[in-house]
Amino acid sequence: xxFTFTEEQQMLEDTVRxxxxxxxxxxxxxxxxxxxxxxxxxxxxxxxxxxxxxLNVPEEHxxxxxxxxxxxxxxxxxxxxxVVEPYLSSAVLATWLIRLAASEAxxxxxxxxxxxxxxxxxxxxxEPGARYELNRIAARAERTSEGYRLRGCKSGVLHGAAADWLxxxxxxxxxxxxxxxxxxxxLRRDTPGLEVRAYxxxxxxxxxxxxxxxxxxxxxxxxxxxGQGLDPLERAxxxxxxxxxxxxxxxxxxxxxxxxxxLRTRRQFGxxxxxxxxxxxxxxxxxxxxxxxxxxxxxxxxxxxxPDRRERRRALSAAKVAVGRAxxxxxxxxxxxxxxxxxxxxxxxSHYFKRLTAIELTLGDTDSHLERFIGTMRANG
Amino acid sequence: MxxxxxxxxxxxREEVRAFVREKLPVHIRHKVMNGLRLTREDFVAxxxxxxxxxxxxxxWPKEFGGPGWTPVQQYIFEEETAxxxxxxxxxxxxxxxxxxxxxxGSRAQQERFLPKILSAEEWWCQxxxxxxxxxDLASLKTRAERRGDRYIVNGQKTWTTYAQHxxxxxxxxxxxxxxxxxxxxxxxxxxxKSPGVTVRPITLLDGTREVNEVWFENVEVPxxxxxxxxxxxxxxxxxxxxxxxxxxxxxxxxxxELARLKRLAAAEHKHGRPLIEDPLFAAKIAEVEIELMxxxxxxxxxxxxxxxxxxxxxxxxxxxxxxxxxxQAITELLLCAAGPSARAYVEEYLEAGYQPDAPWPDxxxxxxxxxFNMRKLSIYGGSNEIQKNIIxxxxxxx
Numbered sequence: 001x002x003f004t005f006t007e008e009q010q011m012l013e014d015t016v017r018x019x020x021x022x023x024x025x026x027x028x029x030x031x032x033x034x035x036x037x038x039x040x041x042x043x044x045x046x047x048x049x050x051x052x053x054x055l056n057v058p059e060e061h062x063x064x065x066x067x068x069x070x071x072x073x074x075x076x077x078x079x080x081x082x083v084v085e086p087y088l089s090s091a092v093l094a095t096w097l098i099r100l101a102a103s104e105a106x107x108x109x110x111x112x113x114x115x116x117x118x119x120x121x122x123x124x125x126x127e128p129g130a131r132y133e134l135n136r137i138a139a140r141a142e143r144t145s146e147g148y149r150l151r152g153c154k155s156g157v158l159h160g161a162a163a164d165w166l167x168x169x170x171x172x173x174x175x176x177x178x179x180x181x182x183x184x185x186x187l188r189r190d191t192p193g194l195e196v197r198a199y200x201x202x203x204x205x206x207x208x209x210x211x212x213x214x215x216x217x218x219x220x221x222x223x224x225x226x227g228q229g230l231d232p233l234e235r236a237x238x239x240x241x242x243x244x245x246x247x248x249x250x251x252x253x254x255x256x257x258x259x260x261x262x263l264r265t266r267r268q269f270g271x272x273x274x275x276x277x278x279x280x281x282x283x284x285x286x287x288x289x290x291x292x293x294x295x296x297x298x299x300x301x302x303x304x305x306x307p308d309r310r311e312r313r314r315a316l317s318a319a320k321v322a323v324g325r326a327x328x329x330x331x332x333x334x335x336x337x338x339x340x341x342x343x344x345x346x347x348x349x350s351h352y353f354k355r356l357t358a359i360e361l362t363l364g365d366t367d368s369h370l371e372r373f374i375g376t377m378r379a380n381g
Numbered sequence: 382m383x384x385x386x387x388x389x390x391x392x393x394r395e396e397v398r399a400f401v402r403e404k405l406p407v408h409i410r411h412k413v414m415n416g417l418r419l420t421r422e423d424f425v426a427x428x429x430x431x432x433x434x435x436x437x438x439x440x441w442p443k444e445f446g447g448p449g450w451t452p453v454q455q456y457i458f459e460e461e462t463a464x465x466x467x468x469x470x471x472x473x474x475x476x477x478x479x480x481x482x483x484x485x486g487s488r489a490q491q492e493r494f495l496p497k498i499l500s501a502e503e504w505w506c507q508x509x510x511x512x513x514x515x516x517d518l519a520s521l522k523t524r525a526e527r528r529g530d531r532y533i534v535n536g537q538k539t540w541t542t543y544a545q546h547x548x549x550x551x552x553x554x555x556x557x558x559x560x561x562x563x564x565x566x567x568x569x570x571x572x573x574k575s576p577g578v579t580v581r582p583i584t585l586l587d588g589t590r591e592v593n594e595v596w597f598e599n600v601e602v603p604x605x606x607x608x609x610x611x612x613x614x615x616x617x618x619x620x621x622x623x624x625x626x627x628x629x630x631x632x633x634x635x636x637x638e639l640a641r642l643k644r645l646a647a648a649e650h651k652h653g654r655p656l657i658e659d660p661l662f663a664a665k666i667a668e669v670e671i672e673l674m675x676x677x678x679x680x681x682x683x684x685x686x687x688x689x690x691x692x693x694x695x696x697x698x699x700x701x702x703x704x705x706x707x708x709q710a711i712t713e714l715l716l717c718a719a720g721p722s723a724r725a726y727v728e729e730y731l732e733a734g735y736q737p738d739a740p741w742p743d744x745x746x747x748x749x750x751x752x753f754n755m756r757k758l759s760i761y762g763g764s765n766e767i768q769k770n771i772i773x774x775x776x777x778x779x
Binding site for chain 1: 383384386387666668671675679685766776778
């Protein structure tokens with residue numbers, strides 16, 4: 001047992017941190033987030049050059065296929081930079097879903113292009129009213145003579161409009177909340193009948209609503225066996241969840257640093273406000289929450305690919321609860337300790353706070369993971 | 382990064398587990414597993430069993446008769462003995478005065494005192510706090526005046542845990558009143574049988590008499606019982622605090638108590654169903670379990686950093702705060718889980734252990750006492766507020 005990183009892992013982390021510090025300043029990020037697309041192809045090409053887009057792609061498809069720890073380090077650094085590009089949605093979530101569910105031929109077509117940054121993918125799974133339940137899917141895929149016809153509505157698709165390919169979860173059988181009968185389909189964004197309505201989220205990122213108006217796809221568009229889509233979906237979401245925890249931890253560290261700096265320099269009543277014990281203890285509470293969240297982010301990374309479903313979900317749900325609680329506390333207190341300045345759009349603090357808030361509402365919120373954790377606790381006896 | 386223990390560490394865990402199963406007397410195990418009170422004999426019996434196995438000083442280096450374990454082995458030992466129902470080691474000798482004697486004591490002091498700490502022949506207590514010196518420890522007033530080859534000690538110590546059992550007390554005393562408070566303190570080892578030492582018990586809110594006042598009236602202490610240099614006692618005291626906080630997180634104990642909570646919540650009922658299935662209560666258990674999972678990893682992170690740098694750093698304060706909060710939260714949940722029968726409070730049951738004729742389930746007799754008694758966790762060893770001051774100054778540089 002040890003908590004040190006290999007030289008290669010440290011180099012990777014340094015590379016991303018350097019990129020963020022030099023080339024992804026807060027001003028640049030602000031400009032990118034305000035652009036019509038909401039992300040930068042130039043930045044995406046740099047990610048490809050740095051090898052970041054192939055970290056989760058198998059070697060035979062042009063990637064580096066590194067471990068979960070590498071993704072954790074990258075996401076932590078991207079968190080500090082408040083990077084708005086679709087790294088989580090395309091390079092982690094969609095990439096893994098393709099790895100886990102797609103046929104060899106489908107992987108050959110998609111993964112090398114994803115690793116090179118030439119194409120992007122997104123996962124269209126959630127639906128209005130389903131909250132965070134992966135299995136609550138009303139969208140239907142009905143068999144036709146050539147393949148399938150898809151009908152339904154998908155919402156909260158992370159960076160849906162940035163994607164060239166959408167992986168759509170739809171029901172080929174079963175009731176709305178059934179565990180079986182969910183199938184996955186790979187659709188080009190320009191497929192007739194597929195409508196992608198992009199919108200902004202409060203953290204400056206983009207999502208989309210995806211409407212399926214009688215979309216006809218060939219049988220070859222299906223990823224994996226019919227009706228067996230939930231398992232790979234769950235596994236890919238768990239891997240993305242670990243990555244999301246790492247992003248949150250990176251943000252919390254940045255917020256803590258910014259707050260401590262402010263406490264040391266801001267003067268009131270003739271002294272730095274950090275001399276006041278009430279504020280010192282608040283800062284210590286932030287540190288403790290951050291350290292606990294970081295510990296759980298480590299656990300999440302290590303367990304994120306565990307084939308034992310119960311062990312994996314137990315660790316990841318516990319991590320999301322810990323990170324969700326800590327993120328809310330650290331974010332709120334960072335704003336509070338910055339006083340009026342914490343309320344402004346000018347300072348990075350409010351932007352970190354908003355991203356942390358969005359993270360808590362992504363891939364399952366604190367309550368839904370607490371519930372899932374209790375489920376594994378009970379199975380434990 | 383790797384969260385797995387090595388095969389050697391896993392084998393070590395098995396070894397400790399087997400030892401506890403074989404050598405821990407059943408009646409002691411029963412008391413610990415059910416939060417009942419332990420006697421001096423119980424503590425000594427367990428310490429002797431460990432001593433005979435060569436494990437008397439789990440944190441000690443080999444040269445002083447310890448097993449020379451790594452921090453990870455020490456952690457595994459703590460976790461396994463706690464899980465198996467072993468009493469916690471009485472820390473005052475093993476974890477407090479011994480490291481000070483090892484680091485700053487004379488050869489003669491090391492030979493005189495350390496073996497008897499290890500073998501439980503001599504029981505130690507800690508003379509730090511005074512009525513006017515709690516969190517502000519450096520303001521202590523107990524006076525030691527040099528007369529030839531002895532010190533004459535006058536004053537009062539308080540909150541002295543198990544002074545009634547102790548053969549020796551290590552004391553911070555004032556040897557110079559002219560200088561800054563921190564610079565006039567010395568570290569003395571005092572025989573509790575010395576004429577002029579009086580012990581008066583303090584009854585706590587749970588009815589226990591584990592802490593005492595200790596009075597010193599013209600107590601003669603030979604100069605050779607001073608550890609290190611005169612007026613350097615504050616340095617040794619701070620060194621001791623660092624060691625006291627190793628394994629302060631109490632992860633092993635918290636895991637055992639969490640398991641007890643789940644057993645209790647499975648046995649109690651609400652709306653005719655096991656309490657543990659009540660969504661409200663299950664959520665409370667889950668919250669504390671998740672905090673504990675995080676603390677376990679935070680603790681291992683601190684340990685592995687320690688293994689590289691040796692001395693425990695200020696981050697141990699984080700473990701103290703979080704560890705005590707979690708342990709206290711579990712005692713609160715135990716109290717809630719036991720429900721109205723937790724109100725029963727019959728001291729004899731706490732002393733005597735299981736009584737089959739009691740009008741309430743035997744597991745409830747100690748939950749209220751445990752809840753009340755464990756309030757001390759966030760007060761002793763440097764209150765949690767003092768720990769936050771330490772973190773603010775030494776980690777956050779505020």
